[in-house]
Amino acid sequence: MELLELPGGIRRLTCPLPTRPGHVHAYLLPGADGWTLVDTGIGLPDAEERWAEALRQVDGEVVRILVTHFHPDHVGAAADVARVTGAPVHQGALDYAQCELVWGNAEWPERIAAWFLSHGVPREITDELIDSGNVYRPFIRYQPHPELVGEGDRLDGWELVAAPGHADGQLCLLKDGVLISADHLLGRISPTVGLWPESRPDPLGDFLAALRRTIELSPRLALPGHGEPLEDPVGRAHELIEHHRERLDATEAALADEPRTGFELSFALFGADLKPAARRFAVAETLSHLERLVLERRAARHDADGTVAYTAPQLGRRASA
Numbered sequence: 316m317e318l319l320e321l322p323g324g325i326r327r328l329t330c331p332l333p334t335r336p337g338h339v340h341a342y343l344l345p346g347a348d349g350w351t352l353v354d355t356g357i358g359l360p361d362a363e364e365r366w367a368e369a370l371r372q373v374d375g376e377v378v379r380i381l382v383t384h385f386h387p388d389h390v391g392a393a394a395d396v397a398r399v400t401g402a403p404v405h406q407g408a409l410d411y412a413q414c415e416l417v418w419g420n421a422e423w424p425e426r427i428a429a430w431f432l433s434h435g436v437p438r439e440i441t442d443e444l445i446d447s448g449n450v451y452r453p454f455i456r457y458q459p460h461p462e463l464v465g466e467g468d469r470l471d472g473w474e475l476v477a478a479p480g481h482a483d484g485q486l487c488l489l490k491d492g493v494l495i496s497a498d499h500l501l502g503r504i505s506p507t508v509g510l511w512p513e514s515r516p517d518p519l520g521d522f523l524a525a526l527r528r529t530i531e532l533s534p535r536l537a538l539p540g541h542g543e544p545l546e547d548p549v550g551r552a553h554e555l556i557e558h559h560r561e562r563l564d565a566t567e568a569a570l571a572d573e574p575r576t577g578f579e580l581s582f583a584l585f586g587a588d589l590k591p592a593a594r595r596f597a598v599a600e601t602l603s604h605l606e607r608l609v610l611e612r613r614a615a616r617h618d619a620d621g622t623v624a625y626t627a628p629q630l631g632r633r634a635s636a
């Protein structure tokens with residue numbers, strides 16, 4: 316793992332990822348009693364040895380671990396690092412509930428496959444989803460019974476800031492104008508914001524509100540989970556709000572009078588040339604935009620015979636008239 320010194324005594328450890336974007340950052344935050352480690356990388360088979368070796372490069376002990384959200388590249392090696400350091404793992408209460416629901420549940424791949432089927436995704440793609448879900452599972456070794464934390468709590472002087480959207484329970488840390496932003500704020504990548512089974516009902520609305528909150532908090536530096544430090548986090552938050560405003564307009568423009576599923580509409584927004592794994596993110600992201608449009612009365616949702624589909628709002632009005 317590559318170690319980089321950042322201002323304020325913060326250290327960045329970069330962990331390899333077998334899938335795009337190819338890396339994920341963990342951060343070591345200095346404190347009087349030792350380091351607070353933020354995020355743990357994915358649980359590759361040799362994660363424990365990698366972490367033991369990486370932590371030998373820094374003086375002092377890791378005294379606590381925070382997992383910012385339950386996605387594989389952030390939570391994956393939590394149990395390994397806890398073993399190496401003996402430090403307690405902290406995780407958001409909502410995030411940990413979803414972590415158990417998704418990774419601690421052998422039924423989950425079937426559950427998510429059935430949900431995608433109801434959004435029009437063909438069975439060959441949902442079957443692939445079940446396979447890939449089972450392939451990923453061994454690489455996610457979350458720590459059971461973590462210390463549960465949430466918005467407003469403090470960890471060694473850092474304030475925890477809830478930033479739902481990319482994940483419902485996404486947490487950031489803020490101190491002295493430095494935001495450890497995890498996947499809430501990324502530089503070149505627009506964080507994925509998808510609707511998922513059992514997720515909060517309006518992830519895109521959550522994300523836009525969290526971005527407005529970031530603008531209010533006005534950090535001067537953000538240290539993201541992927542990519543380089545952001546010197547203008549407020550400007551980036553404005554850009555992401557504008558990006559989703561355009562994507563909402565494009566989603567609205569793809570609606571017609573006849574119902575279209577999230578799967579069908581994902582072609583209008585993301586094109587036809589996607590592998591199954593990318594298609595599932597495209598569908599989830601299309602659905603988060605559709606649900607926001609429904610709440611803004613710019614789209615209507617129709618539930619018939621176990622299939623969810625969307626139209627321009629006129630049909631909804633006529634149907635209910």
Ligand SMILES: [Zn+2]
Pocket residue numbers: 339386388389498540541
């Ligand atoms: Zn990530």
